[in-house]
Amino acid sequence: MNEQLEQLKSKYKSTPIPDELDFVVKRAIKQSKKRSGGWVKSLVGVGAAAMIFVTGINASPTFAKALSDVPYVGSLVKVLTFTEFKVDEETAKADIKVPAITNMENKTLEAALNNKYLEESKKLYSDFTTEMKELKKNGGGHTGVDSGYEVKTDNDQILAIGRYVVNTVGSSSTTFKYDTIDKKNQILITLPSLFKDDSYIKLISENIKEQMRQQMKTDPDKTYWTTDIDGKSELDIDPIKKDQSFYINNEGKLVISFDKYEVAPGYMGVVEFIIPTHVIADALVSNAYIK
Numbered sequence: 199m200n201e202q203l204e205q206l207k208s209k210y211k212s213t214p215i216p217d218e219l220d221f222v223v224k225r226a227i228k229q230s231k232k233r234s235g236g237w238v239k240s241l242v243g244v245g246a247a248a249m250i251f252v253t254g255i256n257a258s259p260t261f262a263k264a265l266s267d268v269p270y271v272g273s274l275v276k277v278l279t280f281t282e283f284k285v286d287e288e289t290a291k292a293d294i295k296v297p298a299i300t301n302m303e304n305k306t307l308e309a310a311l312n313n314k315y316l317e318e319s320k321k322l323y324s325d326f327t328t329e330m331k332e333l334k335k336n337g338g339g340h341t342g343v344d345s346g347y348e349v350k351t352d353n354d355q356i357l358a359i360g361r362y363v364v365n366t367v368g369s370s371s372t373t374f375k376y377d378t379i380d381k382k383n384q385i386l387i388t389l390p391s392l393f394k395d396d397s398y399i400k401l402i403s404e405n406i407k408e409q410m411r412q413q414m415k416t417d418p419d420k421t422y423w424t425t426d427i428d429g430k431s432e433l434d435i436d437p438i439k440k441d442q443s444f445y446i447n448n449e450g451k452l453v454i455s456f457d458k459y460e461v462a463p464g465y466m467g468v469v470e471f472i473i474p475t476h477v478i479a480d481a482l483v484s485n486a487y488i489k
Contacts, residue, residue: 275357275381276300277349280316283323289338290330291366294319295346297359304384311377311386315361318375319345322363342366350376350445350453356487357381358445360455362468372458372468376445380487389444392452392488396440398481402454403437405477410435410461422462435461450489451475 280298285291296319302308326343333339344364351358357379364372378387392398410433413420425434443455452473456462462469475488482488 275302275379277347277357277359280312283319285326285330287330289333289340290326291342292323292326293344293346294323294326297347297361299357299359299379302384307379307384307386315347318361340367351378351448353448355380355382356446356448356450358447360445370458370464374443374455374457374468376443376455378445387446387487389441392483393478393481394483395481398478399437399440401478401481402442402452402473403435405473406438406454406471407433407435409471421466446487447472450487452478452488 276299278298278300280296282296283292283294297315298312299308322343322345326341329341333341342365344366346362348360348362349357350360359377359379361375361377362372364370379385380387389398390396410420410422414422423434424431426432438454443457445453445455447453452475454471454473456469458464458467460469478488
């Protein structure tokens with residue numbers, strides 16, 4: 199990899215990442231309606247580092263080529279593999295890919311998301327190396343982690359990115375986190391922002407239980423957590439969280455996601471449920487996103 203890329207990545211990584219990332223993202227959403235289409239006038243701390251990185255990509259074809267380019271996102275917004283942390287030892291293996299979003303008009307949101315991704319990956323790598331050292335100190339053992347991302351939705355309106363973490367040793371666990379972005383208005387969409395009030399929690403939770411029952415009835419290989427009540431097996435599933443993992447798919451449908459073991463035995467892996475729009479129609483703020 200060329201020297202310029204290494205220098206820019208080094209400068210990017212050395213920039214302190216603010217603790218109040220959620221505040222930065224929320225501020226970006228509020229500011230998006232006021233943007234003029236150009237660069238945000240003042241980007242400090244988290245923004246400055248991302249500006250260096252984005253400028254490097256846009257100004258140098260060699261720099262951009264050094265990155266791993268994934269499927270093109272619209273005519274402007276792009277998702278790239280910014281860097282990758284790797285360890286390949288006999289008893290310890292790690293492969294952590296860090297995504298970066300580029301060419302958003304809302305540079306504050308772009309910078310906040312990119313630094314969140316880098317922060318998450320740094321912590322994951324740090325935790326892995328700490329565990330690796332502890333295992334070696336205590337006589338050895340196996341450890342492994344695999345982390346990356348998937349572009350779940352890519353159309354004219356929506357970009358949805360899923361970041362996954364798989365602990366690959368023993369009874370492996372898998373988690374997914376999503377960011378759903380309105381590319382036209384350059385804002386981050388949250389689950390509560392789609393609805394008028396909290397009534398969506400019950401509506402979605404009940405529909406998911408209905409889907410679970412139907413799946414178990416028609417497919418013997420499908421199993422969800424149940425409990426015995428008066429000799430009868432009943433689903434033992436909590437209502438979804440207010441900020442439950444979700445994304446909007448290419449058909450404009452709401453997809454709710456559960457991590458491995460969250461609602462089902464491990465062999466079921468990460469499970470997703472597409473929520474029929476008619477179930478939540480009355481609770482939606484509008485049909486701008488959910489069709």
